[in-house]
Amino acid sequence: MNTTVKEKEILRGGQFLVKETHCDDVFTPEDFTEEQNMMKEAVIEFNDREIIAHRERFEKKDFAFTEACMRKAGDLGFLSVAVPEEYGGLGMGFVSTMLVCDYISSGTGSFSTAFGAHTGIGTMPITLYGTEEQKQKYVPRLASGEWFGAYCLTEPGAGSDANSGKTTAELTADGKHYKINGQKMWISNAGFCKLFIVFARIENDKNITGFIVENDPANGITLGEEEHKLGIRASSTRQVFFNDCMVPVENMLAGRGEGFKIAMNALNVGRIKLAAACLDSQRRITTHAVKYATERKQFNTPIADFGAIISKLAEMATSAYAGESASYRAAKNIEDRIEMRVAAGNSHQEAELKGVEEYAIECSILKVAVSEDVQNCADEGIQIFGGMGFSEETPMEAAWRDARIARIYEGTNEINRMLSVGMLVKKAMKGHVDLLSPAMKVQEELMGIPSFDIPDYSELFAEEKEMIAKLKKVFLMVAGAAVQKFGPDLDQHQQLLLAASNILIEIYLAESAVLRTEKNAKRFGEDSQKEQIAMAKLYLFNAVEIIKKNGMEGIISFAEGDEQKMMLMGLKRFTKYNNYPNVVELRNTIAEKVKAENKYCF
Amino acid sequence: MNTTVKEKEILRGGQFLVKETHCDDVFTPEDFTEEQNMMKEAVIEFNDREIIAHRERFEKKDFAFTEACMRKAGDLGFLSVAVPEEYGGLGMGFVSTMLVCDYISSGTGSFSTAFGAHTGIGTMPITLYGTEEQKQKYVPRLASGEWFGAYCLTEPGAGSDANSGKTTAELTADGKHYKINGQKMWISNAGFCKLFIVFARIENDKNITGFIVENDPANGITLGEEEHKLGIRASSTRQVFFNDCMVPVENMLAGRGEGFKIAMNALNVGRIKLAAACLDSQRRITTHAVKYATERKQFNTPIADFGAIISKLAEMATSAYAGESASYRAAKNIEDRIEMRVAAGNSHQEAELKGVEEYAIECSILKVAVSEDVQNCADEGIQIFGGMGFSEETPMEAAWRDARIARIYEGTNEINRMLSVGMLVKKAMKGHVDLLSPAMKVQEELMGIPSFDIPDYSELFAEEKEMIAKLKKVFLMVAGAAVQKFGPDLDQHQQLLLAASNILIEIYLAESAVLRTEKNAKRFGEDSQKEQIAMAKLYLFNAVEIIKKNGMEGIISFAEGDEQKMMLMGLKRFTKYNNYPNVVELRNTIAEKVKAENKYCF
């Protein structure tokens, strides 16, 4: 589409915080091309037919069935969406990749994890960092599903601290091989993969190195038993042991000591795709829940008519809507940035790498937000089903169990929360995002006398957009003061970082929901967006409450006396509505629609 | 102890909201008698040896093992704590009953449910409502564990709406039997019980009737298969079918049409005991988590030293502490009230019935609060364990799954939330709790000019106690205005009721934590209570935030214009600290202690 997008036009990663984004500049799910919509339908059909129809097999730990589904997905081309055409892939853009990941992932976390591990961390390190020979040799097989891939980073002693692994790679005397020794843990797809991306340390290198390792039991590779897990029961998860495993030197990925960078970049892509992988779950859970709630009667009333249930349905739909809005917004930013770089002469590989890296902050934000939203959504789903929600006969309990992993892998949510703020501060230091001048402006504003004029709010979202601008000030005020106070030691104040990241996350999601809705209201008419408008408002209201709490916590934990007073005053001013929304009415509006359509319908 | 307690001295149910309670008037776990402490030790020892040591058997659905543990618990007298001596029980008071339920329930939700269903809803209806003959015949067998009991209220079409069951009881022509027909669902202990409490409808009675039914397959009773459930895997849960099951007329419980009352009263006791049953889980989860966190190193640091984990450990301990404080406070109120009535000449049976009924509001509050706390606690437990938390090898995932049921049974948390406020309003209408005059005072105060003097806060908890008094005003303001506005239609405004109940719950828990700590600080010295003081303050801070949010939601959903402005102003005034606590420091203080002791130690 926009192959001529200019660098300056695209918001850089993290800049959403300091720039106002125009609604025409965000991509929304309503902007899917015809091709994308066809892809979406095909994936939904596959998911319904091959996965959801056999849901119980996954719960019974039918690992072979997961593999068979992966094979079928390969036959249909779904494993190759992101793979360039020259390596047998469909070479579709980042948005399409997200879309497939989104709609293919909702049947069960077991398949979703197998799919994510294979197409993401199992394949991407080669497409992003491989040599031409490596790509020629391996990528077509992975793209077609002839081979499956797995990713061996974690070790018993090295989880969040991924660079601390003890697995070693030793160059053989003839200089032709590396001999790998070590123990990897929690390896998804281990049970049926043909290829491992393995990270190991050469000598006393500071950083680990990545290798492509073919799975061959005769070559010193043994697997542990399947782990018994809370959820994603039919996702193969095993330990992998390397005993003098010989890997040809030409199978090293990128350069020596570049493994940590590879690992982290693979995780960036992994994170935003994981967010996508939680979206359709939310939609389907909401749909199941509303169908049950309109049928189930207690006290001679469909439970869907009780305020308690209305509230749940509305919040479930709203969080799914906001998650979609933010995920596709970021996805398109990434896609545009890749295209921009390609247009500027970068190789596709280089462009993709840099494109995703640029939005690492958004990737972390999305990973945290959407993984928690799907957990809450499934939790409310269970509750709506009452006792039946606790039964394996309904799909709620598996959805709840499966959702739990998304908060742990691809970097725990704690790590991602701290990363999001940490990376932003780093970007500011490097001058990539100017936080300082807006932060200083906020400081000045705090000293000044606030205007008591009530602006004209007649336009759609006028007050909401003003509120979002104010919420950004809250972040700048809190984070700015914290940076001033603690300087480079800030990262040792984790509770503060966590509070700041909660603010950041809510701003991104709320803004994305508002912008998407504004864009759609402009083109399709406000009337057509009545419930979406209600969702954007409801999301924002909830976001404001979260931001109040986290802002408060931050401020009172590092500021005292007059400074504290001033900042609390600022917090109050920046989180105050002139016209509070009637949240009960908003929820009623949203739930009415979901009930009338008897499904998630946005 | 206080057999001469006078009626006027004991706070009535719900009155905590309008009366100030002196710290000397609350019972705390530190007030356990020597006998109670011995009982506690014995139960802990039993739990460790018989249950926790065999944790994996429960996860493997070893129903027979659950039954065997119940049998052993019976041999040691643990099933008979609450049963009067004349029926073979230990005849201990309500606090002791709670204590046993607390410490016996943390090994697994499977045993906990079996224990709760048998001693609570399986036995209590007979001890509370049975005739002398019924008690003589059945209670000793239940108390000893010779027989186990189950409770058949729920039906496929009658869950929350328990009185709508379709099971029928038809008097036979000779007038000697009732013939029971119908289908009951979700019956805990069904697989191994000898006795059912069954609720059925006679003719077209408005209310159902309770019966004692011996389990006899030859008498038209058949069981469904074991349900496959998310958690409490070795708790037997089956459907029970009654086909022309003949029950002697003398097995009717209380009078015809009194079943609904029995069911509800049994649930009151069940609710507070369910809260107790979640407490030791929280303690044990916290202990497991801190042990793991001090051992597990990442980035060359025990993860327990990271702020993100410190925060979790502190919040986990705090919610357990507050839950304990509130549960035992209410338990002793109930016990005192029972003793008071016995002293006044009531039969023990009558006294117990009325005693528990009096505190039905507190029972609902506790059920909701503690069941949600244990869920959060287990959730954070998983997160602290990282990937290992997702593995069946560690006890976190089962704790998380098992906790989920507590929010569904004994009345869903939605139902209990609405009940808590609904019952309070009813009590006010009946004049049992005077809400009106304090609510009017709050209204006056809202009109007046607030004092800007800063009081003397030098005494321990001076500001916290003032805050609690203010939070009560928030409730009175919001609920008062809502009652005025909607009158008897209030119960159709569920979202408002839910917001009000969230306020009510937090007040009760926060006040209980503060009073317990104050009492202990007075007698044991403030120095000895440093961390408890921090927990009480932290709990209150969190409570204030929840109350702000819920108060806001309530106000903006039914008040407009000037009324809204005034109430929002009130909300602000009533939730403002003069000195905000440094929550990060509070959490650090609490976590330091938990880490030093390497366990939950309060």
Ligand SMILES: Cc1cc2nc3c(=O)[nH]c(=O)nc-3n(C[C@H](O)[C@H](O)[C@H](O)COP(=O)(O)OP(=O)(O)OC[C@H]3O[C@@H](n4cnc5c(N)ncnc54)[C@H](O)[C@@H]3O)c2cc1C
């Ligand atoms: C089902 C499953 C599938 C997986 N699949 C794969 C796979 O395919 N390939 C692979 O390589 N790995 C995989 N993993 C591993 C996963 O990425 C790790 O579990 C995750 O990174 C967390 O590491 P950990 O389990 O060692 O937890 P830890 O790192 O030990 O973390 C424990 C706790 O400490 C916190 N913590 C750690 N460091 C810090 C810090 N600096 N500051 C604050 N808090 C901190 C964490 O947030 C967490 O709460 C999988 C895991 C599971 C459970």
Ligand SMILES: Cc1cc2nc3c(=O)[nH]c(=O)nc-3n(C[C@H](O)[C@H](O)[C@H](O)COP(=O)(O)OP(=O)(O)OC[C@H]3O[C@@H](n4cnc5c(N)ncnc54)[C@H](O)[C@@H]3O)c2cc1C
């Ligand atoms: C493992 C397990 C063990 C159990 N053990 C027993 C037992 O031993 N004996 C027994 O009799 N029962 C037992 N139960 C049944 C249990 O008490 C019911 O599941 C519970 O009361 C909820 O009823 P329900 O499942 O029919 O849900 P429903 O009543 O259908 O509720 C579904 C949803 O609607 C909401 N809802 C319902 N009515 C209203 C309303 N008026 N306003 C707002 N929201 C409403 C509920 O909160 C819930 O979110 C057990 C259940 C389970 C799962």
